[in-house]
Amino acid sequence: MRLKSIKEINGTIKLLTGTRIGGSADLIEIGGNDNPVIRNPLTSELYIPGSSLKGKIRVLTEWLEGKVEGGEVHSCDKNDCPVCRVFGRSAQNSKVAKSGPTRISIKDAYLTEESKRELEKLKNRTGLDTEWKYENNINRITSEATPRNLERIPAGIEFDFKITYKVLDMGDNGKIDEDMFEKVVLRGLKAILLEGIGGGTSRGNGQIEFTKLLVDGEDLKDSINNIVIG
Amino acid sequence: MYKTYLWKVKPTSSYITPWQSDTIYGHLLWAVLFLYGEEELNEVIESFKSYKPPFICSNGFVNDEFPLIKKKLILREDVKKISQDIYGDKNPNELIKTIRGIKESNKRKTTGFNEFEKLRNGSTNEELLKSFLKEKKVEKKGVFSEIPIMHNVVNRLSGVTEENGIYTLNEKFLDGEISIFIKVREDFSLEKLDSLLQYIELNGFGKKVSSGKGQIERVEFREFNEFENVENANGFVVLSNFIPKFGDYNEVVSGNIITKRGKTSNDIDTPEFPFKKPFVCYIPGSLFKRGDNKIIGNILKNIHIDSRIIQVGIPFIVEVKI
Ligand SMILES: [Zn+2]
Numbered sequence: 001m002r003l004k005s006i007k008e009i010n011g012t013i014k015l016l017t018g019t020r021i022g023g024s025a026d027l028i029e030i031g032g033n034d035n036p037v038i039r040n041p042l043t044s045e046l047y048i049p050g051s052s053l054k055g056k057i058r059v060l061t062e063w064l065e066g067k068v069e070g071g072e073v074h075s076c077d078k079n080d081c082p083v084c085r086v087f088g089r090s091a092q093n094s095k096v097a098k099s100g101p102t103r104i105s106i107k108d109a110y111l112t113e114e115s116k117r118e119l120e121k122l123k124n125r126t127g128l129d130t131e132w133k134y135e136n137n138i139n140r141i142t143s144e145a146t147p148r149n150l151e152r153i154p155a156g157i158e159f160d161f162k163i164t165y166k167v168l169d170m171g172d173n174g175k176i177d178e179d180m181f182e183k184v185v186l187r188g189l190k191a192i193l194l195e196g197i198g199g200g201t202s203r204g205n206g207q208i209e210f211t212k213l214l215v216d217g218e219d220l221k222d223s224i225n226n227i228v229i230g
Numbered sequence: 231m232y233k234t235y236l237w238k239v240k241p242t243s244s245y246i247t248p249w250q251s252d253t254i255y256g257h258l259l260w261a262v263l264f265l266y267g268e269e270e271l272n273e274v275i276e277s278f279k280s281y282k283p284p285f286i287c288s289n290g291f292v293n294d295e296f297p298l299i300k301k302k303l304i305l306r307e308d309v310k311k312i313s314q315d316i317y318g319d320k321n322p323n324e325l326i327k328t329i330r331g332i333k334e335s336n337k338r339k340t341t342g343f344n345e346f347e348k349l350r351n352g353s354t355n356e357e358l359l360k361s362f363l364k365e366k367k368v369e370k371k372g373v374f375s376e377i378p379i380m381h382n383v384v385n386r387l388s389g390v391t392e393e394n395g396i397y398t399l400n401e402k403f404l405d406g407e408i409s410i411f412i413k414v415r416e417d418f419s420l421e422k423l424d425s426l427l428q429y430i431e432l433n434g435f436g437k438k439v440s441s442g443k444g445q446i447e448r449v450e451f452r453e454f455n456e457f458e459n460v461e462n463a464n465g466f467v468v469l470s471n472f473i474p475k476f477g478d479y480n481e482v483v484s485g486n487i488i489t490k491r492g493k494t495s496n497d498i499d500t501p502e503f504p505f506k507k508p509f510v511c512y513i514p515g516s517l518f519k520r521g522d523n524k525i526i527g528n529i530l531k532n533i534h535i536d537s538r539i540i541q542v543g544i545p546f547i548v549e550v551k552i
Contacts, residue, residue: 003264006432022380040244041375047499050243050442051381059384071385071392085378088440102258105434108243164432168264202389 004174007181009163009189012212013048013109013197016133020153020199020207021052036150037130045116046129046196048109048159056197057106057188058087063142064191064229065184080176081185086165100168103177104185119157130154135203147174150200158211186220189213190227231348232286232413235420236454239290239408243445244325244401247436248253249290249408251470252268252490252511255542258285261426278542281525284418288411288469288546290516292374292404296346298339299467299483299513301552302355304332312356316363331363339515350460350467352551373405396536399438407449411469411546427451463549465519466526472512473543475528479518483552488514511543517550 021037039046059072067074067083071230075089077096086095088102119129131154164171165185167177189210196206213221248251263271273321277284291297304312313328341349345358383395427448435444465483473489491508497527507528527544 001263003429038379040403041377042405044372049379049437053380055262055384059386062386066388073383073386073389076247098471101438105440131441166264166433 004167004169004177007167008183008203009161009165010212010214011161011163011210012112012158012159012160013208014211015155016157016207016209017196017204018080018133018205019155019157019197019208020150020152021048021197021206022151022199033142037153045111046119046157047111048105048107048161049207053109053161053192054104054106054198056192056195060191060195061087061188082180085177086180086184098197100170101166103168103180105164107162107164109159111158111229112158115157115159122154133201141207152205153194155172163211185214186224187227187229190224190229194229231416234454234457235412235414235423235451237451238251238449239410239431240406240449240488241404241408241445241447243434243442243446244403245436245444246399246401246438247444248402249435250490250540251287251289251545254287254290254410254438255432256298258287258426259431260523261429261433265425265429272538275538275540278529278540278544279531281524281529281544282415282542283542284415284546285423286413286470286546289471290410291407291410291514292502293341293406294409295340295488297467297469297513298341299346299349299515299517299550300355301349301517301550302530304336304355304359308356312360312363316360318487320418324417328363335359335362345460350548350550351458351459351462352460364373375403376400376516377403379445401443409456413546416536424451457548460549460551463520463551465497465517465550465552467515467517467550468526468545468547470525470527470545470547471514471543472545473528473530473541474510474512474526475521477520477521478526478528483517483519485518487511490511509533509541509543510519542545 027222035160037046038049040053047130062068062074062083065082067076067081074083075093076084077093078084079097081089081097084097084105089097098111117217123129130151133152135150148179153187163185165177165181167174170176193210194210195201197208198206200206210221210224213219213224247483259271261275261276274284309325309328311331312332313325316328317324340359349355349358377400378398379401380398382398383389384390385392385395390523412423414420431446433439434442435446437443439445461515466479487510489508489510525544526547527542530541530543533539533541
């Protein structure tokens, strides 16, 4: 096992609709400040955690690869399983699979300088740098509707994001990992373009576009848009 | 022979795993494997096992705050004399001030570099306390915050997070820099070490690097000659997690111990992690009277079902005149 290369994706996500990235998703719903968006505690700046993007892309990939069996996160011990090889697997499975470390690393996405300024202006005008929106939450059992006041990052805001991906030579000169970059990572990016990010995407939250998408410096925005899923 | 280098990094994201030497060693060994292959890794492991380590790492210190060396605790009966030494007369108000100062000073766990060097060079804790009481100067510290961040796992079928799908991780946010001191064996290629550090900088440090935790960028990597030679040194202070072996020291002057469960990899994202057996070690700031051993510290073998895996407990030390 030896590292062959590390691919680097540098991009910018633009929010097309208000976006909810809270730590607690749809379960915790008591209290006034419902589901606050995530902020850096030192600077109070909004950010999108890498774990949130990674989680979303992983779920979508599990569906695309036909790896959803129950409600659980997929994990298996097949060396060349695209989900496990790219996004990681349980320790027990890793011991058997011997496929090396998790290939993908999705970093936290930070506000662009321009968006920081925009949010600053918004805050000066309204006192807040986010928007609050009431949504009806339907209890699945009682069918009772509970209005929740949810915080959203406003549309138009942009975040710079970065993904790295390890290509390891496992006696194949890195071919499997190279293939999976196209089939899993790039397709996963297309999938979040279609699905959106954060909570409440079925209600229209979290729709995005990439205003920049460079893979090792090469502009792949159009090729991602052209990927056909399904 | 070894030369000392400073590797200074700046976190560009929150991180979960503290910067402790055993973890840093682990990262360096993984980097050897990924960059130079299994054979090279075995060579490096062998040199650790035979106590000729190619590199010796310290823990990471935030904004040059060093552990406070405790040669002697300030006792209650010393208060009066210290107060007189500083304030001259026997004014009871000054005595209260002194007691308060001692309490405050006893709470301190770190010092700046200058104080650290003074203590190494024969200054006493009492002298340090006096100047602390006189000057009351506060050293610049990094802005640091550790908070639990909630994460959730979505149920694949229902599409929502269920009760058992929520967990929290304590994430550390730091606006500051982290210094790691590394002694490098003179015949070990500095370029190679540099490449290992660059790999860590690229890949990230600690748990959850695959979701962006532990991101860092280099501030500097340079030779470091600022630790002064201490004449007539009879002891040493460790700047790492230190697993001792027989003969490393004659006496523990002041030591703090933790129990750790080591981890075997730096980027497996699951809770059911392949733990090594737990081990006990001294932490930075622990102070010892010297023994006869040249290389201090132990290498633990047989701590994991995979027998190749070792635990490096060799500390970065600097001499102290106790
Ligand atoms: Zn799998």
